[in-house]
Amino acid sequence: MEFNKEFATLTLPDRDPIQIPVITDNMGEKSIDVRNLRKETGYITYDPGFVNTGSCNSSICYIDGEKGILRYRGYDIEDLVNNCDFVEVAYLLIKGELPNYEERRRYAELLNRESMLHYDMQSFFRRYPQDSHPMSILAAMSVSLSAFYPEMDDIDPEAQIDFAVTRLLSKIRTITAFTYRQMLGEEFVPPSFKYSYGENFLNMMFKSPVNDYQINPLHVKALNQLLILHADHEQNCSTTAVRLIASAGANLYASISAGICALWGPKHGGANQAVIEMLENAIANNMGAKDIVEQVKERNNTFRLMGFGHRVYKTYDPRSMIAKRLLQEILDLNTTHDPLLELALELEEAAVNDDYFKERNLYPNVDFYTGIIFRRLGIPTNMFTCMFAMGRLPGWIAHWLEWTNDPYGKIGRPRQIYDGLSLRKVIPIDER
């Protein structure tokens, strides 16, 4: 990264032009360093939604939205999906390097050891209504971990980061599975040392005394690949929430809980659930792909094509193409008809060839196909965003650590453009 080699000249209406440093990052992207702008000029910048604003330095994830590139710690997403499992990628995001065989074994051992949930915490689940949205339970349980494991509050990155992080990675998986069992009103299935991360999750979700549930290796492979696709994505809304809470010095569990809440929004991680609901609703109302596209284009209609569009990608989200390929792969050989998939494929074809979408660079994003895959793994629609959270957890943890160790890490506190009233005096209530 290069600082202060180039400068921008800012000419303001009421003062002499000033020189502002330009930063060139490791991929050649340029930014204007406005850290001293207000101190030097009294001016602030205005950028609602942070569309043009960099909030930090980061070395975890790189996206090129124009070329559809996504890399974790320098590795391309396709390379990781094809050659690693989720635990390796979690290790990579959090520690910066892929593990060797011994490191991977030790991490798996820690994950396994930390997979149980405190007995008293388990009773929480039974107090939720069975129709609670799973994300409300996941967010609450995540922050409750700090009550049951207070020693994790002031994590000493040197001494116990592996312990804290594997505890969280492992328990969020258990909490997600127990949430599903609570929805069914069924007994919890405990984790087992016999299984891998993915096998354990599927077993805790679907093992039952009344059927001979067998873990399907193809489903384990699909789950690993889906979790890798979701594992990180630069400064997205939920990661920014995690970093903002971290900047106040809050503990890891509180920060992750904030990330879970941000991810819940249908504009963000909740879109995978919204895609399935959109497709099911269209089928129930005999609407075809073109009807949906036309519904989106009616300007007085706030209907958006869920699973399409992205703040950064202005071409195909590389994850959507990997998910589409994975979907074709896991479809049972004898399954010839999946109405949701057929409508999704038609919808992609219709939208990407329609001027409204082309003019706005709207393409399928990570959520367009992943919901159909989760559904084929037997995961109910309202659990999809929990699956996104389980995948995104190592990314959130990596960003929490990066902020916590950032020498410049100031508390996040944006300014504003005030459009309220000027000073006025209070009138006594009996005169109002």
Ligand code: SDX
């Ligand atoms: C994720 O940031 C990340 O990295 C997020 C994520 C991650 O891994 O963390 O990638 C995960 O959140 C993926 C996105 C999932 N959300 C959806 O699929 C919901 C549908 N998509 C949109 O709501 C929207 O595309 C956003 C929220 C994703 C991005 O919105 P932006 O960047 O703020 O764009 P915008 O709202 O300013 O829209 C620009 C134009 C508008 O039209 P005009 O006013 O210019 O005429 O594009 C239109 C919008 O109306 N538009 C859409 C659309 N998305 C944008 N029109 C129809 N359908 C859509 N999906």
